[in-house]
Amino acid sequence: MALQLPPHDGAVLSVVDMHTGGEPLRIVLGGYPQVRGDSVLSKRRYVREHLDHLRKALMFEPRGHYDMYGALIVDSELPEADLAVLFMHNEGYSTMCGHAVIALGRFAVDYKLVREPRSPETQVNIHCPCGLVRAFVQYAAGKTGGVRFLSVPAFAFATDVTVAVEGFGEVTVDISYGGAFYAFVDAQRFGLDVSKSRTRDLVDAATAVSNAVKSQVKLHHPTSDDLAFLYGTVLTDGKDEFSPEPTANVCVFAEAQVDRSPTGSGVTARVALQHHKGQIRLNQTRTFQSGATGSQFTGKAVEETRCGDFRAVVVEVAGRAFYTGASHFVQEADDQLANGFLLK
Numbered sequence: 074m075a076l077q078l079p080p081h082d083g084a085v086l087s088v089v090d091m092h093t094g095g096e097p098l099r100i101v102l103g104g105y106p107q108v109r110g111d112s113v114l115s116k117r118r119y120v121r122e123h124l125d126h127l128r129k130a131l132m133f134e135p136r137g138h139y140d141m142y143g144a145l146i147v148d149s150e151l152p153e154a155d156l157a158v159l160f161m162h163n164e165g166y167s168t169m170c171g172h173a174v175i176a177l178g179r180f181a182v183d184y185k186l187v188r189e190p191r192s193p194e195t196q197v198n199i200h201c202p203c204g205l206v207r208a209f210v211q212y213a214a215g216k217t218g219g220v221r222f223l224s225v226p227a228f229a230f231a232t233d234v235t236v237a238v239e240g241f242g243e244v245t246v247d248i249s250y251g252g253a254f255y256a257f258v259d260a261q262r263f264g265l266d267v268s269k270s271r272t273r274d275l276v277d278a279a280t281a282v283s284n285a286v287k288s289q290v291k292l293h294h295p296t297s298d299d300l301a302f303l304y305g306t307v308l309t310d311g312k313d314e315f316s317p318e319p320t321a322n323v324c325v326f327a328e329a330q331v332d333r334s335p336t337g338s339g340v341t342a343r344v345a346l347q348h349h350k351g352q353i354r355l356n357q358t359r360t361f362q363s364g365a366t367g368s369q370f371t372g373k374a375v376e377e378t379r380c381g382d383f384r385a386v387v388v389e390v391a392g393r394a395f396y397t398g399a400s401h402f403v404q405e406a407d408d409q410l411a412n413g414f415l416l417k
C-alpha cells in the first residue's frame with residue numbers, strides 16, 4: 074500500500090531522521106511557518122518565543138522521546154553560508170551541535186543544498202547560532218560519507234573551579250567553550266565509570282554539577298550574551314594526557330539529556346581545554362569515545378587564534394552519520410496529547 078497521510082488537522086511536519094554515533098537528528102523538511110529575525114541568534118529567540126509548540130511536537134513523545142534532538146534549517150544572513158540551522162532538544166535551543174553538523178553536512182550534499190558536489194570532499198558552510206562552522210563531506214561516486222568540521226574558536230574559560238554540588242560536596246571542575254559551554258569532571262570523582270556505570274547514575278552526578286555551576290559561576294562570551302550559558306556537563310575517564318588510545322566521555326546536556334555520541338561541541342571544548350593545559354599539541358589527533366554507545370569521533374586543534382581576551386584554538390572534529398528514515402507527522406484537534414509530553 075502506498076504511503077497515505079492519515080486524517081489530521083493543521084500543518085504536516087515532514088522530517089528526515091539521521092543518527093551520528095547513535096545520537097538522533099530529526100531534520101525538519103517542511104511544515105514550519107516562516108522564522109522571523111535578521112540574524113541566526115534572533116531567529117533562535119523567535120522560535121523560542123513563538124514556535125516552541127512545534128519543538129515539543131517533534132521532540133517529545135509520542136513522536137519523539139526524552140533524548141530526541143532536532144535541526145531546523147533557516148536562512149543565514151552570512152553570504153558565505155550554504156545554510157543556517159537552529160538546534161532543538163528537550164529543553165530548548167542550543168548554540169552548537171557537532172553531531173548535527175556531521176549529519177547536516179551529508180544531508181546538505183544529498184539534498185542539494187550546496188552547489189555542485191566535489192570529490193574527494195565537498196565543503197558545506199553551516200551557520201550555527203555560535204557562528205560559521207565549515208564542514209567537509211567525503212564524496213565519491215555520487216555517495217556521501219564521513220564528515221569533518223572546523224568549529225568556531227574554542228577556549229578554556231576557567232580551570233580548577235571549585236563548586237558546592239548537592240549530594241557530592243565540593244567538586245573541582247574545568248569549564249570550556251566549544252560553541253557551547255561545558256563543565257568537565259573526571260567521573261571517578263563520583264565513583265563512576267563513564268563506560269560501565271548505570272546511565273541514571275551518570276545523569277544524576279552530571280546534572281548536579283551543571284546545577285551547581287549554573288548557580289555559582291557567571292559565564293560570559295566575548296561576542297554575544299546569547300552564548301553565555303552552561304549547556305551541560307561532560308564526565309570523562311580522566312585520560313586527558315595525549316595517547317593514541319581513545320578517551321571516553323559522557324555528555325549530559327539541556328534537561329538531563331544524554332548524548333549517545335562523543336559530542337562534537339564537547340570534543341571541541343575538551344580539545345581546547347587539553348591544548349590549554351599542554352596535554353595535546355596542535356595537529357595531534359585524539360580519538361574520543363562515547364561512554365554511552367562506544368561510538369567515536371576524532372578531534373584535533375589545528376590553529377591557534379583568539380576569541381576576545383581568550384587564547385583560543387580552532388578544533389577539527391570528524392565522525393560519520395547515517396540516515397534512519399523519513400516521516401510525516403500530523404496532529405488531530407481532539408488529541409489531548411498532540412502537543413507532546415515527556416516522562417521524567
Ligand SMILES: O=C(O)[C@H]1NCC[C@@H]1O
Nearest residue numbers: 169170171172336337338
Ligand atoms: O555533538 C554535539 O555537539 C551535541 N550532541 C548533543 C549535544 C550537543 O549539542
